[in-house]
Amino acid sequence: MTGSQTSPTFRLAYVPGATPAKWARIWNERLPEIPLTLLAVPAADAFGLLRAGDADAGLVRLPVDRTYFSAIPLYTETTVVVVPKDHLITAVDEVTLDDLEEEVLFHPLDDVFEWDRPPGEEAFERPASTEDAVELVAAGVGLLIVPQSLARLHHRKDLVYRPVIDAPQSGVALAWPEEATTDLVEDFIGIVRGRTVNSSRGRKADAPEAKAKTGAKAGDRRTSTGAKTTARNPRGKSDVSKGAKRRKPRRRA
Secondary structure, X not given: OOOOOOOOOEEEEEOOOOOOHHHHHHHHHHOXXXXXXXXXXXXXXXXXXXXXXXXXXXXXXXXXXXXXXXEEEEEEOOEEEEEEOOXXXXXXOOEOOHHHOOOEEEOOOOOOOOOOOOOOEEOOOOOOOHHHXXXXXXXOOOEXXXXXXXXXXXXXXXXXEEEEOOOOOOEEEEEEEHHHOOHHHHHHHHHHOOOOOOOOOOHHHHOHHXXXXXXXXXXXXXXXXXXXXXXXXXXXXXXXXXXXXXXXOOOOO
């Protein structure tokens, strides 16, 4: 932790498909006096927002520039292909990239995968966004490969998706500028990692009340352990017994 700066709010950016709701709820329960502001940003803009200091941390897509940011990988998403509801692919549970070789696949400008272009036949144009590409899939002019969260985000009743088992995958991480690791960032890290309020690694554990409770519990454990050791260890009796056996026998008169 590089400082103890505080802010009237904690600003958390998140990219499309990321879901901060669970962690936001826990934050509001633990730190009700510090409002949490959620900032929805395009994936391409998230790191710029963090560099500019307009957000304290962000749920972003990997990879992360580790020379500037600290990051905690959270999960890796299933990759799916979005198809019209009447497409032949809907007859199977999963597909491979080879199965898509003869399909037109859209490559939106905000694509989160690091490939020059998706496999299959190249589309007549690159849609400006994933949302625009989904509209084109619904029009029946091509398919789209995306992380499952984006397929859910842009769900339509006339579209379905199937896992692509050998496609690239996208990971989501919590990231923040390493030089701006504030107390509030540490608090949010604790929430994301599942630490309890009184965790020894959490900032709140440094409070006098927490230290007092921790010390009392530690003392109780030491007393209890000592008592159990004395009660269960027969070593003292054994030593006396051995000592008695080692006494020199009396000489007979």
